[in-house]
Amino acid sequence: MPEKTMIHSAWQTALTQLDSVSKLMMLPEDIHQILRSFDRILTVSVPVRMDDGFLRVFTGFRVQHNASRGPYKGGVRYHSELTLDDLKALAMEMTWKCSLAGVPFGGAKGGIVCNPKTFSKNELERLTRRYTYAIMPIIGIEKDIPAPDVNTNEQIMAWIMDMYSVKNGYCTPGIVTGKPVNVGGSLGRTDATGLGIVFTITNAMKQKKMNLKGIKVVIQGYGNVGSAVGKFLSEMGCKTIAVSSSRGGIYNPKGLSHDALIKYYTKNGSFEHFPHAESVTNASLLELPCDVLVPAAMENQITKENADKIKAKIIVEGANGPTTIEADQILSGRKIPVIPDILANAGGVIVSYFEWVQDAQCYFWCENEVNARLKNLMNRSYEEVYALSREKKLNMRTAAMMIAVKKVADAISVRGIYP
Template identity: 55%
Template sequence: MLEVALAQLDAVAERLALDPGIHKRLRQPQRSLIVSVPTLMDDGRLEVFTGFRVQHDLTLGPTKGGIRYHPGVNLGEVTALAMLMSWKCALIGLPYGGAKGGICCDATRMSQGELERMTRRYTSEILLVIGPDQDIPAPDLYTNEQTMAWMMDTYSMHRGITTPGVVTGKPLLLGGSLGRAEATGRGVYYVVKAAARDHDVPMKGARVVVQGFGNVGAVAAKLFYEEDCRVIAVSDSKGGIYNANGLNIAQVLAEDAEGGSVTQHRDGDRISNEEILELECDILIPAATEGQITRKNADRIRARIVAEGANGPTTPEADQILAAKGTTVIPDILANAGGVAVSYFEWVQDLQQYFWHEHQINERLSEVMISAYQRVVALSRKEQVDLRTAALMLAVKRVADGKRLRGLYP
């Protein structure tokens, strides 16, 4: 993932004729912290996990990015994701740099007590680099608003004052924002609607496929269903279901909550996560994990629009194949930027201690996402490049311009 992120930066730097010194600075994160996270397990054992927090760039403001708990977490992955967060924040115009963090662990096998003790110890180990005006974590894979509540409390206890702005994605009672939980999926929905208009794809009856029925995919599927689209297939880690006439997403959501998987739904045929990507459809939303569309299956993708709900679901080789086929790919740094946009709204509300109505948040999110989409499309047409290249050009240029204006210290 880091190799891909660096290759993308190098290609864009060449297109922009970026200053070599600034290019070198952008290839390296400004700070990388590796911490030991000793945790007392329920059976009395002491387990030692490895945690990370990487701050890629602080030029435009404090850094922002999620915390993930996953067995695959490593320094390279976290560094790549921090870099992508820099571009994502710059692209949609937020006063943030990018960061990412995580712990290498299997959260699915840990109790609530073990997760709390691990989270609090991890937070205490990264205290020196986080803060509401320094670096603001948020939820990511296998972390949630409860994780953020523990982090906020640990930070606040060390500082001796309640500091809700140190994290976003918190419970409402502790300074969270309305609309935050649905923000990423809602952002995907907004940019897809804009792209559908551009490509003469009527939303009513449009065939939608969603790989990954988690927080992002489930919200997006629900919004498309309410828009009278035909959501013909959805999947989660256990597999998927397909119905050419369209699934009842309200029912799938209810059954998913009860049974823990979309595969419990009976009104459709079982389908694998590999097969779901190759269904003929108007809109495909890969919202699971990275590396799902590759050179091996890209030529079998039959969607008109691919909107990347996940980070890095399409490899560079697949990008080239899809571009040659005329498939429109809305890149991750644009398509799934709704989460960080509403995280920014939450941070602003915490700092002001003044909270907005949900309709205000959704309106502002729509404005941010559609405005960013329009800027990307305009540059894409002007430079005759795909949407990913255009998005990266806009984002990298904004950060590079900030570095040039600030100069080099000392």
């Protein structure tokens, strides 16, 4: 794995991408400076009484980037190595992701610096409720709508919803998305990001005039997103030849059964010693020959150190920021298309938007309707980005960023600055 000192931070990368497309678009400097800035950054202390009776104080954040196109939207993550710069990069990316998809939200991100895997369920609930209380002044159905992210799930969203509802004195399901269906969640939300990636892969294969059936796929990170990609692709006749978890991966050029992978991982907690497969590292997995590579694990996985060794015909980013700026340039030079994260993995925020709409209407859709609407928006976004990339002779990331930034810039311009 490359050393972190050899790559840009996520925040440096986000700023560099914005500066680059702003220059390319000849964006007015005043708008550019607004987009480089944040509407609000809140830091809170989160005191929690642990099960052993001792009090521990954690640090939490909520970062709100830009609300020119609508209320803030973004996940909440619990992680021991979480930094404010991480959240700034992710909040800015959420602004572009919502804008590109045509979803009327701005970007936000939040989280707590902690290791939730060491917490009991009761400690986790107390942590979540106290964090909700701390950020309550700046969240709301028409202000900022949190969602699950790394190490958070629908149960945590239910606690946030309940805490907010108790404080308001009435049930407020629309305050979060990604919550359980029986308290206002949407059908199709769990697999939405993975399904959106599959729609993107389908579009990319059409553009390359490749038959989807039988293509060989490598998925780094076979978690919630990666496993959903594997499930849907296997149903479509594709062949997943390599997958991984944080503890390493496995490879079989003849293909791996999705059902067998899930059953084995559920029982063992890793893919180590999976039958009839060769063990591979997360780094070497990226260099396997395949038609489609889906990095769906962590950021900064494809770097200048390994970009020239990639053998995939196309890369579809399932994770946020898995490809560094230097790697992007190398891959572009090698004519390997990269479908960027703000386009490929937007399925989650799109269905979160659907959930928010359903909560507001108190009228819920069947899963087929959710998936059909998701497909429509994902296809529309892909076609828009692909058309601009062809017209301007740009790579897909630059085209996607230009479209996303322009929509937000136009919203700022037409609304004006007060006073």
